[in-house]
Amino acid sequence: MTSPFDVAGLGNAIVDVIAPVDDAFLLKHQIAKGVMTLIDDFRAAQLYEALVKPSEIGGGSAANTMAGLASLGGNGLFVGKVKRDRLGESFSRSMKDIGVTFRVPFAEEGPPTACCMIAVTPDGQRSMSTYLGASRELTPADINDEEIASASIVYVEGYLWDLPDAKAAIKKAIAAAKKAGRKIAFTLSDPFCVSRWRDEFRALMKSDIDILFANEEEAKALFEVEEFDSVLQAFRHWHGTAAMTRSAKGCVVAKGNEVHVIDAVPVKHVVDTTGAGDQYAAAFLYGLTHGKHLADCGRLGSLAAAEVISHYGARPETPLKSLARTAGLI
Amino acid sequence: MTSPFDVAGLGNAIVDVIAPVDDAFLLKHQIAKGVMTLIDDFRAAQLYEALVKPSEIGGGSAANTMAGLASLGGNGLFVGKVKRDRLGESFSRSMKDIGVTFRVPFAEEGPPTACCMIAVTPDGQRSMSTYLGASRELTPADINDEEIASASIVYVEGYLWDLPDAKAAIKKAIAAAKKAGRKIAFTLSDPFCVSRWRDEFRALMKSDIDILFANEEEAKALFEVEEFDSVLQAFRHWHGTAAMTRSAKGCVVAKGNEVHVIDAVPVKHVVDTTGAGDQYAAAFLYGLTHGKHLADCGRLGSLAAAEVISHYGARPETPLKSLARTAGLI
Numbered sequence: 001m002t003s004p005f006d007v008a009g010l011g012n013a014i015v016d017v018i019a020p021v022d023d024a025f026l027l028k029h030q031i032a033k034g035v036m037t038l039i040d041d042f043r044a045a046q047l048y049e050a051l052v053k054p055s056e057i058g059g060g061s062a063a064n065t066m067a068g069l070a071s072l073g074g075n076g077l078f079v080g081k082v083k084r085d086r087l088g089e090s091f092s093r094s095m096k097d098i099g100v101t102f103r104v105p106f107a108e109e110g111p112p113t114a115c116c117m118i119a120v121t122p123d124g125q126r127s128m129s130t131y132l133g134a135s136r137e138l139t140p141a142d143i144n145d146e147e148i149a150s151a152s153i154v155y156v157e158g159y160l161w162d163l164p165d166a167k168a169a170i171k172k173a174i175a176a177a178k179k180a181g182r183k184i185a186f187t188l189s190d191p192f193c194v195s196r197w198r199d200e201f202r203a204l205m206k207s208d209i210d211i212l213f214a215n216e217e218e219a220k221a222l223f224e225v226e227e228f229d230s231v232l233q234a235f236r237h238w239h240g241t242a243a244m245t246r247s248a249k250g251c252v253v254a255k256g257n258e259v260h261v262i263d264a265v266p267v268k269h270v271v272d273t274t275g276a277g278d279q280y281a282a283a284f285l286y287g288l289t290h291g292k293h294l295a296d297c298g299r300l301g302s303l304a305a306a307e308v309i310s311h312y313g314a315r316p317e318t319p320l321k322s323l324a325r326t327a328g329l330i
Numbered sequence: 331m332t333s334p335f336d337v338a339g340l341g342n343a344i345v346d347v348i349a350p351v352d353d354a355f356l357l358k359h360q361i362a363k364g365v366m367t368l369i370d371d372f373r374a375a376q377l378y379e380a381l382v383k384p385s386e387i388g389g390g391s392a393a394n395t396m397a398g399l400a401s402l403g404g405n406g407l408f409v410g411k412v413k414r415d416r417l418g419e420s421f422s423r424s425m426k427d428i429g430v431t432f433r434v435p436f437a438e439e440g441p442p443t444a445c446c447m448i449a450v451t452p453d454g455q456r457s458m459s460t461y462l463g464a465s466r467e468l469t470p471a472d473i474n475d476e477e478i479a480s481a482s483i484v485y486v487e488g489y490l491w492d493l494p495d496a497k498a499a500i501k502k503a504i505a506a507a508k509k510a511g512r513k514i515a516f517t518l519s520d521p522f523c524v525s526r527w528r529d530e531f532r533a534l535m536k537s538d539i540d541i542l543f544a545n546e547e548e549a550k551a552l553f554e555v556e557e558f559d560s561v562l563q564a565f566r567h568w569h570g571t572a573a574m575t576r577s578a579k580g581c582v583v584a585k586g587n588e589v590h591v592i593d594a595v596p597v598k599h600v601v602d603t604t605g606a607g608d609q610y611a612a613a614f615l616y617g618l619t620h621g622k623h624l625a626d627c628g629r630l631g632s633l634a635a636a637e638v639i640s641h642y643g644a645r646p647e648t649p650l651k652s653l654a655r656t657a658g659l660i
Contacts, residue, residue, distance in 0.1 A: 227593070228591055228592075228593060229591055229593075229625055232589070232591055236589075249579060252591055257587040259562070259589040260562070261559050261582055261591060262558075263557070295563070
C-alpha cells in the first residue's frame, strides 16, 4: 500500500550540470550564448567531458515543482525516467534527499540519464545544452495506478507530450487518477510546445484537465490571441481553474466567475528567472491541496517564484515553508 | 429644450496658470517644490502678480474629462462655477472652444475664479498652488434638472463632496438623472478625499452610483485594504461597474461576474502624469455612451491616459478620436 500524496508530478527527469566557463569555451564548443539548445548524445558526452568541476543538481520542470512542494512541507511523488548510471543515481538521491518520493525503476539499457549542461560565463549568462536521453523512455509500464490514484492531484509537464510513450503514460495516469476522483493539473511548459500540440492540449482541457498553469506567452499561444484580456475571457468559459503567470505583472487566477489579480512579490535583484513557473506551480498546488482559498494559492505561488528568481538555480534555497509562514499564508 | 448630452460632468472649475520660474522664485514665494498646496486668496493674488508671462489653460478634474470626451467626438456638458472675471471668462471660452457645453451662470460677486498656479522649474518639476475660489460656490440653483436629465451619464468629481453646497448640487443632479433613468458615474478623486468621506461614498455607491472610477490607492482607501485583489473582490459584490486604474499595470474593469484585465498602452517617455485619470475616465465614458463592450471601454481609457502622460498638461494634445480610430477601437 502506498501512502497518500498531495501531488504526483510527471515530467522529464533531468540533472542540471552547472559549470563556470569563459567565452572562449562557448566559442570552442559552438554553444549559443544565453539560450537553451537540444543536443544529441555525442555532443552531450563531449561537453560533459569538457566541463571543469561541474556541480550537479536535480532539474526538470515537474521535478523542480515537486522539490518546491517538499520545501513547503508537501508530500510529493515524482514520476520520470533515469538510467542506472551516475547521473541517474544522483537524480534519484537528490529527490529522496529533499523528501520527494521517486520509485520509477532505473532504465537498465538505452540512452544515459538526461542532463542539461549549463555553462555560466563571467557575465552571469547561462547557456544551456539539454540532452533528453533516458527521460524520453518513460512508458505506461512506469505508471503505478494505485500510487497515482493515491495523490490528490496529478501534475503533468506539457513537454512530455512530445514523446509518444510518455503521452501514453500520461493518459494511463490520468485514467487512474480520474477513476479515483482525483484532480488533473497540467502546465503548458513553453509556447513552442503549445504551438506543436495546441489542438490536443485544448481537447485535453475539455476532457480531463482541472487546473491549468500557463505563463502569458503560453496562454496567448493556446488561444492564438494577442492580448492578455482575451486569454482571460477565453479561460472564463472553461470549467477548470486557470493560473496564469505574468512575470513582473504578477498572476491572474480564474475559475469560472471567480477572478483574482495578484501582484508579484517584489524582488530587489532578479538574478535568474529559471524555475519561476515551476515554483509558482509548486506553491499553488501546495495551497490547493491544503484547503487554501484560490487567491492565497496565487499569493503562495508569487512568493515561491520571487524566492527562486532571487538566486541562481531552479529550486528554492530558502525553505518555502518558513517564507510562507512569515507571510501569514500558511 | 436642451439637446441630449453623452455625459454631464460636475466638478471644480479651475484655470491652470502655468509659468516658467527658477528655484529662487520658489524659495522667495515659499512654494513647496513638486507638490500641490491649497492656498488662500491673498497668496493667490500675490503669486499671480509675480508670475511672468503665464499661459492659461482650462483645468479641473471633471472639466479635463469633458475636454477628453470632446476630443473623442463626444457631446459633453460641464457644470462648475467661475466668477465673471478674466480667468472665469477664459475658462468659459476654453470649454466652448473645444466643444464642451458650459452654461452655468458666472458668479457676479464673491471670490474670484479658481486657479492652479503651476510653477515649472528648469528641471521640469511642477510645483502647484491651488486656490479654489469661486469653484466652491456651486449650489443646487446651478443645476438645471432638464439639462442634466438629457445626459446619458452624469459624472461627478469626488472633490466636490468637500463643499456642502456642491454636495447638495450633486444630490439634485443625481435625483434628476435617476428620475430620467440615466446612469451616475463617480470618481474618487484622491485617497485623502476618500478618507474624509469613506462612509458617505460607500453609501452613495449603494444608493446611486452605477460606474465608479478609482485609481489603486483610492480604491484601497475606500475599502481600507492593502492589496489590489482585495479591492477587486470587494467590487465584485457591488452592483455597479468599477473601472480601476493601476498606472503602469494598466486597468481592471469589473462588473459583477465580468472582469477585464487590460494592459497599459506603452509610453516611450512619461513626461507628466497629470490628467491620466481624467482622460482615462473621458475615454471610458465615451465608450460606454457609444455602445462599446466594457473591455473596449478599458482599452479606450488606457489609450487616452497614454496620450496625456506623454506631454505636459492634463488635456489631450493629439485628437483622441484619431488615436482611437488608428487603434481600431472606434
